[in-house]
Structure formats: C-alpha cells, structure tokens
Amino acid sequence: MANFKNLQVTNSMELHLALEGRQDLAGQLYRQLRAAILDGRLANGDRLPAMRFLAERLAVSRKTVGEAYERLAAEGFLQGKVGSGTYVSAQVLAVEHPPAATAALRANPRWQALAARPRLPPQLPVRYSFAGGTTDKRRFPFDAWRACLHRALRLQARSPAFYAEVLGYPELRLAISRYLAINRGVRCDWNDILVSQGAQQAIDLLARVMLVPGDLAVVEEPGYPPIRLAFEAAGARVVGVPVDDEGLRVDCLPEQAKLVYVTPSHQFPLGQPMSLQRRLQLLEWARERQALIIEDDYDGEYRFDGRPLESLQSLDREGRVAYVGTFSKTLFPELRLGYLLMPAALRAELRVAKQLADQHSESLQQLALAHFIGSGAFAKHTRRLQREYAQRRQHLLNRLNGDLAPWLEALPAVAGMHLVARLRQPRDLVRLCAELERRGVFLISLAPFYAEGLAMPGLLFGFGAIETADIDPALDILRELLSQA
Ligand SMILES: Cc1ncc(COP(=O)(O)O)c(C=O)c1O
Structure with a gap:
C-alpha cells in the first residue's frame, strides 16, 4: 500500500510524497526528493523538514530518512547547516529539465497556426519608452x-x-x-x-x-x-x-x-x-x-x-x-x-x-x-491624465512638426494615447528601431499592424509611458539617427 503524505517544505508549499510497500524506503525517498529538486518543485534554499519529523509523518525510521538525506547531500543536492537544518543546495540550479513528456500531443491545427504567428513586439525596459497602449501607473x-x-x-x-x-x-x-x-x-x-x-x-x-x-x-x-x-x-x-x-x-x-x-x-x-x-x-x-x-x-x-x-x-x-x-x-x-x-x-x-x-x-x-x-x-483620475497626456502629445507634435519634419509627417489624430508619423523617405525601419533600442529608446514601426498588404513606412509614438521631460532627449537620439544618411 502506498503511504501518501503532503510534506510542508516551505512556509507556503507542500510537497507530495508517496512511499510504496516496505522495500527500499530510503531509495524511494531519495528519488522523489531528487526529482522534486531537479524539476524545480523544491527550490534552491528551501528548508527540508527535520529528520525526526519527516520519519514520523511517513511512518518510517529516522535511519531511512537519514540515508536519503545523506545520499542527496553527498551528490550536492542538499546542504546541512549546523543548528539550522537541511537546505536545498545552490549547486544544482543549472540542471536542465528533461523535455516534457507531452511533446507528442497535437493541438487543433487552427490553434497551432495561431501559435506560430509573430507576436507584437514586447515592451522593453529601456530608458525612454514610446510603447503604445501603456498608461501612466505612476499617476x-x-x-x-x-x-x-x-x-x-x-x-x-x-x-x-x-x-x-x-x-x-x-x-x-x-x-x-x-x-x-x-x-x-x-x-x-x-x-x-x-x-x-x-x-x-x-x-x-x-x-x-x-x-x-x-x-x-x-x-x-x-x-x-x-x-x-x-x-x-x-x-x-x-x-x-x-x-x-x-x-x-x-x-x-x-x-x-x-x-x-x-x-x-x-x-x-x-x-x-x-x-x-x-x-x-x-x-x-x-x-x-x-x-x-x-x-x-x-x-x-x-x-x-x-x-x-x-x-x-x-x-x-x-x-x-x-x-x-x-x-x-x-x-x-x-x-x-x-x-x-x-x-x-x-x-x-x-x-x-x-x-x-x-x-x-x-x-x-x-x-x-x-x-x-x-x-x-475615476473621473478625477482621467481628468488628470487627460491634462498630462495633452501636454505630452503637444510636446511630441511640436517636435514632429518642427525639427523632425524633414523626415517625419505626423498623421492627424484628435484622441487616444499615441500618434503615428509617416516617414517621408523609405528607410530600413528594422535597423532604425534596433539602433534606437541599443541607445535606450523603445519605438516600433507600423509593420506588425499590417496583416495583408505592404506596411506604410511609419512609427508609432505611444505617450502613456514616457514623461514629458523625457520626450526631448529621446527624440534627439531619433533625430541623430534619422539625419545619418
Ligand atoms: C485597438 C485595441 N483594442 C483592444 C485592445 C485590448 O484591450 P484590453 O486590454 O482591454 O483587452 C487594445 C489594447 O491595446 C487595442 O489597442
């Protein structure tokens, strides 16, 4: 008969252990703890229960638990700290997880096709972000x-x-x-x-x-x-x-x-x-x-x-x-x-x-x-954001219609949290956006939003995430790159 126990390993987690029969109990315990460490259920630094406590919970002898712990410690999976307890050791963090056994499952082909589609570029943690669809959480x-x-x-x-x-x-x-x-x-x-x-x-x-x-x-x-x-x-x-x-x-x-x-x-x-x-x-x-x-x-x-x-x-x-x-x-x-x-x-x-x-x-x-x-x-918050976004938008427009006008033309828009500017001359926008990113500016082209035809060469300037004071330094970098032939 299997002896199932949920074992409290950290303050918030319980590990499920199941010992079968009376044969090789130390080996069974060793293999289950080892597997739990390798697949991440037990994380680096987790404290294991005291041997006496675990022996009582699993109705086995302390010697059995001791053997399992010793073997794991000898292989570097556990470390004992004097007066403190037994911990999962840092040395095993780099172990690779085996491929999931579910690889043979096949999803509905319609969903397979959807999963293979390119995703929208993720927002990057950069110094200056013109990400679209982002609100100002600081406010x-x-x-x-x-x-x-x-x-x-x-x-x-x-x-x-x-x-x-x-x-x-x-x-x-x-x-x-x-x-x-x-x-x-x-x-x-x-x-x-x-x-x-x-x-x-x-x-x-x-x-x-x-x-x-x-x-x-x-x-x-x-x-x-x-x-x-x-x-x-x-x-x-x-x-x-x-x-x-x-x-x-x-x-x-x-x-x-x-x-x-x-x-x-x-x-x-x-x-x-x-x-x-x-x-x-x-x-x-x-x-x-x-x-x-x-x-x-x-x-x-x-x-x-x-x-x-x-x-x-x-x-x-x-x-x-x-x-x-x-x-x-x-x-x-x-x-x-x-x-x-x-x-x-x-x-x-x-x-x-x-x-x-x-x-x-x-x-x-x-x-x-x-x-x-x-x-x-809610009304107070949106009024406040409206004022803030109006300022950012105006600042952006002043630059787009001012010193950036030789390269960019802002498209008319009266609402929302982003502006689009068309490039007057075609250029390699993949390279431009990558170079901007390298210089700490997140800005994307319109390409991901076209599914069928050729994309209009343009850039999308979201102003939900960027402070007004950061718009100028970010656009200075853009101008510098645009002005390079
Ligand atoms: C045009 C448009 N529709 C819908 C959504 C999705 O909004 P929600 O976050 O409410 O799902 C977005 C998000 O950016 C959007 O740009």
Whole structure:
C-alpha cells in the first residue's frame, strides 16, 4: 500500500510524497526528493523538514530518512547547516529539465497556426519608452484604489460564499452605464452591460457566439492583431479592409461578411476618426446584410480637439452594434477590466459564452471599481491624465512638426494615447528601431499592424509611458539617427 503524505517544505508549499510497500524506503525517498529538486518543485534554499519529523509523518525510521538525506547531500543536492537544518543546495540550479513528456500531443491545427504567428513586439525596459497602449501607473491614485479594495473586501466578507452574477456586479454595470451616458454619449440600460476581462475577452465572446467556421469576418487594415486572431480562432476567414483618412473604406467591404470590427473614435493604429458619413454608410451596409458591427472604443476617453462624433452605437436604430470599452487605458491593463454593451438579440448567448469562459469576472476588483467610479475618483483620475497626456502629445507634435519634419509627417489624430508619423523617405525601419533600442529608446514601426498588404513606412509614438521631460532627449537620439544618411 502506498503511504501518501503532503510534506510542508516551505512556509507556503507542500510537497507530495508517496512511499510504496516496505522495500527500499530510503531509495524511494531519495528519488522523489531528487526529482522534486531537479524539476524545480523544491527550490534552491528551501528548508527540508527535520529528520525526526519527516520519519514520523511517513511512518518510517529516522535511519531511512537519514540515508536519503545523506545520499542527496553527498551528490550536492542538499546542504546541512549546523543548528539550522537541511537546505536545498545552490549547486544544482543549472540542471536542465528533461523535455516534457507531452511533446507528442497535437493541438487543433487552427490553434497551432495561431501559435506560430509573430507576436507584437514586447515592451522593453529601456530608458525612454514610446510603447503604445501603456498608461501612466505612476499617476494612478493607489491610495484611493486601496480604500476601494478594502471596502470591497468588507462587502465580500459579509456576502454568501457563492458565485456572483455572470454578467458582472449590478453596482458596476450601473456605474458603467452612467459613465457611458454622461461621458461618451452612449445610451444604455445597465442590464445590457457585460463586465469582461478587458476588451479582448468581450470581442472573443462576440466571435464565439457569432461565427461558425468558414464565416467571413472583417477587420481594419492596418489593425490590432489580437482581434484578427480571435476571429480566426473561431474558424472565420478574416479579411482586412483598408482605411483612409475617413476611416474604414465601406465601399471595399466584401458582400458576405458576417461581422465588421472597427475603431471609429481613433483608428488603431493610424489615429484618424471615422467620419460621420462613413459611420452612416457602415450602418446602412450592415442593415442590408444583417451583419454585426463591433465598435471598439478602446481609448476614446482622451480627446484633444473638437467634439467627439456620435458613436456608431448611438446612431444605430436596429441593435446591430456591439459597443466595447476597456479600463486598460484609463486605469491600467493588468487589471483586465472591460465591458461590452450587448445587442439585445445576442444577450442570452453572450451570457452563456461568458459563463463558459470564466463564470464571471473577478469579483473584488469589480466591487472596488464600482466604488471608484461612484465616488468620483475615476473621473478625477482621467481628468488628470487627460491634462498630462495633452501636454505630452503637444510636446511630441511640436517636435514632429518642427525639427523632425524633414523626415517625419505626423498623421492627424484628435484622441487616444499615441500618434503615428509617416516617414517621408523609405528607410530600413528594422535597423532604425534596433539602433534606437541599443541607445535606450523603445519605438516600433507600423509593420506588425499590417496583416495583408505592404506596411506604410511609419512609427508609432505611444505617450502613456514616457514623461514629458523625457520626450526631448529621446527624440534627439531619433533625430541623430534619422539625419545619418
Ligand atoms: C485597438 C485595441 N483594442 C483592444 C485592445 C485590448 O484591450 P484590453 O486590454 O482591454 O483587452 C487594445 C489594447 O491595446 C487595442 O489597442
């Protein structure tokens, strides 16, 4: 019979040991501890239990445990410290892990193909970062957030231990619906809001409930790659439709598309808003084909010029628009909080899809966010960021339209947290970006955002991560490199 024991090895971890029969007990113990060290379950510096304690737990003699420990110590896996105990030794850290035994498993070919796709360049820890999609965490009011989390914990402690509502806490859905009505001109009933893990999950859920393999789905070209992948994962054939200075070219839409994904407030990545005329054309197009429009308003909170145009959702009279928003650009992306304003016709299916994905979004943060919005802390924070980003954006524009103008032309954009500049003369952007990185500047080209055609030669300047004072030294390095023939 096997003698199973979970063994407390560190303050937070238990190691599972199983001794079989009465034969070679020291050898069994030795092999299991050795394997645990080699595969990393026992880490360098972990303290093993005292021999007497372990012998009692496993119902073996102290001599048995002593033999196993001695053998491991002789091979350099353990080290005894006088008066302190027995520890996993540093010498074995370099041991390579054997290849996983699961190598023979084969995933669904569709997912294999997705896994083989190039990823967006990772943000690098450099001196000056123009990474896109990053908010300024240094200005996040962590004290106010902590107070909201404490309050949420108190509420949670008092509520029954069960799952929460699949679509999200009513308090938060109500707060989001008010925010959308007041700040974004989006009218909605809070019952139509689904709280998601970021915009990405909201769009993934829409893909799951709308698409069957072989369906045609449209994204913008250029566009945000993970959205295209979500549609492909659902089995769709994905077509990129070009954008011009009025947004998506509605006249280029393929006839059979089942859904069309757009970023009308601030085209990602180029930045232009979709004109009112295009919005109306797109709605008309979708009405005639019974198609769904996904409106991704990912960073429209930040506006720097003029009045916002009416959202597609508020222009729509037929319930054809699924409006998606996120707190990734107003709070920070690791929180994974976003929302979907569900078209009435898809509500029941979206609720099931959300339940199957994760039952509901994490509850503590939902409650905290409801209070953060309700108490006015959210509005105060976004106003503050708006001022800060306006300053950074203006500074960037002054340079792009000033001493960098011989090489770069800033594309018009009135919202969001990044600007795009087109290169006046083609040049090797892979080399330029690599050289910038070597000099401590993170800046990426537009190439990763084009899936089908030739990329416009240009650079994407995110200003969520960079302080105003750091913009000049970073751009000085860029100018120096651009001016080298
Ligand atoms: C256009 C666009 N849509 C969606 C997202 C995803 O946002 P979330 O973090 O809420 O999933 C991003 C993130 O950068 C984005 O740029």
